[in-house]
Amino acid sequence: xxxxxxxxxxxxxxxxxxxxxxxxxxxxxxxxxxxxxxxxxxxxxxxxxxxxxxxxxxxxxxxxxxxxxxxxxxxxxxxxxxxxxxxxxxxxxxxxxxxxxxxxxxxxxxxxxxxxxxxxxxxxxxxxxxxxxxxxxxxxxxxxxxxxxxxxxxxxxxxxxxxxxxxxx
Amino acid sequence: xxxxxxxxxxxxxxxxxxxxxxxxxxxxxxxxxxxxxxxxxxxxxxxxxxxxxxxxxxxxxxxxxxxxxxxxxxxxxxxxxxxxxxxxxxxxxxxxxxx
Numbered sequence: 001x002x003x004x005x006x007x008x009x010x011x012x013x014x015x016x017x018x019x020x021x022x023x024x025x026x027x028x029x030x031x032x033x034x035x036x037x038x039x040x041x042x043x044x045x046x047x048x049x050x051x052x053x054x055x056x057x058x059x060x061x062x063x064x065x066x067x068x069x070x071x072x073x074x075x076x077x078x079x080x081x082x083x084x085x086x087x088x089x090x091x092x093x094x095x096x097x098x099x100x101x102x103x104x105x106x107x108x109x110x111x112x113x114x115x116x117x118x119x120x121x122x123x124x125x126x127x128x129x130x131x132x133x134x135x136x137x138x139x140x141x142x143x144x145x146x147x148x149x150x151x152x153x154x155x156x157x158x159x160x161x162x163x164x165x166x167x168x169x
Numbered sequence: 170x171x172x173x174x175x176x177x178x179x180x181x182x183x184x185x186x187x188x189x190x191x192x193x194x195x196x197x198x199x200x201x202x203x204x205x206x207x208x209x210x211x212x213x214x215x216x217x218x219x220x221x222x223x224x225x226x227x228x229x230x231x232x233x234x235x236x237x238x239x240x241x242x243x244x245x246x247x248x249x250x251x252x253x254x255x256x257x258x259x260x261x262x263x264x265x266x267x268x
Contacts, residue, residue: 007170010170011170014170014174018174018178021178021182022178022181022182022185025181025182025185025186025205026185028185028189028201028202028205029185029186029188029189029192029193029198029202029205034195034197034198037198037201038201041201041204041205044182044205044208045204045208048208048211048212051175051178051212051215052211052212052215052230054170055175055215055216055219056219057215057218057219057226057227057230059227059231060211060215060227060230060231060234063231063234064211064234067234067238068204068208068234071238072204072237072238072241075241075242075245076197076200076201076241076245078245079197079200079245079248079249080197082249082252083196083197083248083249083252083258084252092194092195092259093193093194093195093198094192094193094194095191095192095193095194098191098192100191101187101188101191101192102188102192104187104188104191105184105185105187105188105191106184108180108183108184108187109180109181109183109184112180112183112184113177113180113181116173116176116177116180117173117177120172120173120176121173123171123172123173123220124170124171124172125170125171125172125175125216125219125220126219126222129219129222131218131219131224131227135224136224136227136228136231139224139225139228140228140231144228147232148232151232151235151236154235154236154239155235155238155239158239158240158242158243159239159242161243161246162242162243162245162246163246165243165246165247165249165250166245166246166249166250
């Protein structure tokens with residue numbers, strides 16, 4: 001395949017994924033059904049994983065699917081079940097006056113989009129930006145070994161903390 | 170592909186997440202919006218990593234994913250405790266600190 005047709009394919013894939021992700025994200029913050037919100041979150045997270053693969057980050061893409069879609073979504077569904085959030089249409093999912101939230105969202109979008117366009121207007125990603133799992137693991141287990149150990153202790157502390165907070169007396 | 174494609178998409182997702190955090194009353198939905206924000210940040214990290222041809226962006230995205238998983242665990246545990254004591258996960262019901 002020539003470089004040109006590869007670029008066209010990458011762009012088509014990108015815009016399809018981007019449209020699906022924005023749609024799912026908008027439905028995630030507007031739907032009144034809590035379980036549907038969790039399913040739309042699956043759509044967004046899957047789209048992010050696809051973007052990672054598109055950028056050639058294979059290990060992060062696979063990790064995204066395993067950790068987020070495999071574990072975090074299940075945790076959310078258990079949270080919905082255990083807090084017996086009423087499933088179906090209900091009035092109590094949103095604040096009554098959302099004008100401030102809309103304005104804040106638009107302001108954040110305006111500032112960040114203007115900044116990235118002004119700062120990286122003509123920056124181009126190479127056609128081949130693949131990185132292998134071996135390179136990632138080499139980096140983690142040499143240069144970033146101390147943050148890696150710190151994060152594993154943090155995960156253990158969060159696990160114990162969650163059990164202590166949530167158990168019955 | 171332009172770097173801006175990814176950065177603008179990430180900015181849009183981030184703003185939708187900010188709207189969700191501010192507009193939602195249900196604690197579980199607020200946590201889901203926070204996940205949206207963290208994922209937008211991860212797209213940025215990996216995009217910049219690809220742009221400067223280094224693997225460091227991916228390493229930091231992995232750290233963010235780990236911390237986000239810990240955050241969801243603790244956050245849902247707190248919501249569970251809140252539900253047990255208050256019979257509700259409505260953010261409006263948690264106003265003990267309000268003067």
